[in-house]
Structure formats: structure tokens, C-alpha cells
Amino acid sequence: MRVLELIILAALAAVVLFQLYAVLGRRVGRGAEETPRPGVLPVEPPRLAPSAPEGSISATGVAAMRARDPNFDVAGFLQGARGAYQMIVTGFAAGDRATLEPLLSPEVMAGFDAALKQREAEGRTESIEFLHEPRADFEGVTLTGDDAKASVRFLAEFRSRTKGPEGEAVDDRRTAEIWTFQRNLKSRNPNWTLIHVDAAEA
Numbered sequence: 001m002r003v004l005e006l007i008i009l010a011a012l013a014a015v016v017l018f019q020l021y022a023v024l025g026r027r028v029g030r031g032a033e034e035t036p037r038p039g040v041l042p043v044e045p046p047r048l049a050p051s052a053p054e055g056s057i058s059a060t061g062v063a064a065m066r067a068r069d070p071n072f073d074v075a076g077f078l079q080g081a082r083g084a085y086q087m088i089v090t091g092f093a094a095g096d097r098a099t100l101e102p103l104l105s106p107e108v109m110a111g112f113d114a115a116l117k118q119r120e121a122e123g124r125t126e127s128i129e130f131l132h133e134p135r136a137d138f139e140g141v142t143l144t145g146d147d148a149k150a151s152v153r154f155l156a157e158f159r160s161r162t163k164g165p166e167g168e169a170v171d172d173r174r175t176a177e178i179w180t181f182q183r184n185l186k187s188r189n190p191n192w193t194l195i196h197v198d199a200a201e202a
Contacts, residue, residue, distance in 0.1 A: 061141040065148060068185050074138050080192070081152045081181060082136040088194060093128040093160070095120065105182070105195045124164040131157040131172070139178060143185075150192065151180045153200050176200045 065072045084103055091099035095116050101109055119126070139151035153176070160171045178200045181192035 061143060064143050065141050065150075068143065068148075077150060077192075078136045078138055078152065081150075081179070082134055082154075084181070084192070084194070085134055085136070085152075085154055085156075085179065086130065089130075089156075089158070090128050092116070093126040095125075102191070103194060105193050108194055108196075122164065124162060126160060126162045129159045129161075131159060146184050146186045147182060148185055149180055149182050149195070151178055153178050 062072075062074060087099055088103055090096075091103075092112055092115075097113065097116070100112055104112065134154050134156040137153040137155075139153050141148055141150040155174075155176050157172070157174045160173060162169050162171070176199070178198045179194055180196040180198075182195045183190075183192045
């Protein structure tokens with residue numbers, strides 16, 4: 001009887017592991033066997049630490065954020081983040097450094113500028129057209145001292161038109177990414193800046 005119980009438990013564990021793989025292994029718009037295509041951002045911004053520093057407030061952190069900034073509102077933040085997302089994506093495509101600079105951290109701006117210079121040297125141009133309004137989902141906010149970091153998951157579909165020495169190409173893309181924005185709560189500047197981008201599951 002003991003052996004039969006072990007067999008049943010092993011079978012149940014195998015089913016659970018299969019279901020987890022089916023959910024966590026699914027990519028947006030393409031199978032796991034396909035070669036990943038470039039996302040919206042062709043450069044990789046500096047990575048954040050994999051876990052919050054000691055002494056920071058984790059989880060969603062909304063209550064802690066409101067304690068420091070009573071005007072913080074998730075819906076309002078998401079509206080602004082969605083607008084910033086569209087401005088950054090279209091601004092990078094157009095090579096509009098004046099639009100990008102106030103929205104990005106110096107490290108991310110440096111990476112963008114290097115990618116733009118390479119594209120310009122190759123004689124290439126690009127334009128972006130969003131097929132639908134991007135979806136923005138609030139992932140949470142953390143506080144470390146006076147610095148607030150808030151993350152948003154973006155799902156977007158857009159059409160990219162590129163021109164180069166070899167001619168013109170049109171490419172429809174669907175992306176899922178998590179963008180992390182930062183703001184110093186003691187600063188008079190109320191704007192958040194982009195400090196990190198990572199690929200995400202749908």
C-alpha cells in the first residue's frame with residue numbers, strides 16, 4: 001500500500017510540474033523554439049539589483065509611497081507611464097534626442113545615444129506606428145531612502161518602417177516588457193525617469 005501511495009504522489013507531482021512549465025514557458029506571440037527577435041529597445045539598459053536592497057520596502061509598496069507622497073495615485077501614474085513609453089519608443093525611432101534626454105537616466109541615455117550613432121553611421125532611419133494603445137499594468141513600487149522605483153508591464157503592438165542602403169522594410173511587432181522608473185521624493189522635479197528595461201511574459 002505504501003508503494004502505491006508513492007506512485008500516486010509522483011504522478012500528481014509530474015502533472016503539477018507540467019502545468020507550471022506550460023504557463024511559465026509561454027512567450028508572447030511565438031513558440032519557445034523560435035529565435036527571439038529584438039524588442040522595442042535595441043540597447044540593454046543597466047540592470048537593477050535582482051533583489052531590493054536591505055532596508056527597502058518591497059511588495060507593492062503603495063501604502064508606503066502614499067505615506068511619503070499623498071498625491072501618488074496608481075491610475076494617474078500609469079497614465080503618465082504609458083505616455084512616457086510611447087514618447088520614448090517613437091522618440092528613439094525618430095532619433096529625437098531632445099525628447100529622450102529628460103525621460104531617461106544618464107546611463108540609459110548613453111546607451112540609446114550609442115545605438116543612434118551606429119544607426120546614423122549606417123545611413124538608416126526608422127519610424128514607429130502603434131497599432132493599438134499600449135496596455136500598462138502596475139507591477140509595484142519600492143522605496144529605498146528617498147528614492148522610489150516603480151515598475152510597469154507594457155504590452156504593445158506596433159509597425160516599424162525602416163529605410164537603409166538596401167531599401168525599405170516594414171515589420172509588425174508585439175512586445176511584452178517591464179519598465180522601471182525612478183524618482184527622488186525630495187526633488188522638486190515631479191517627473192519619473194526610465195532606469196531599466198527587461199523582457200517580460202504576457
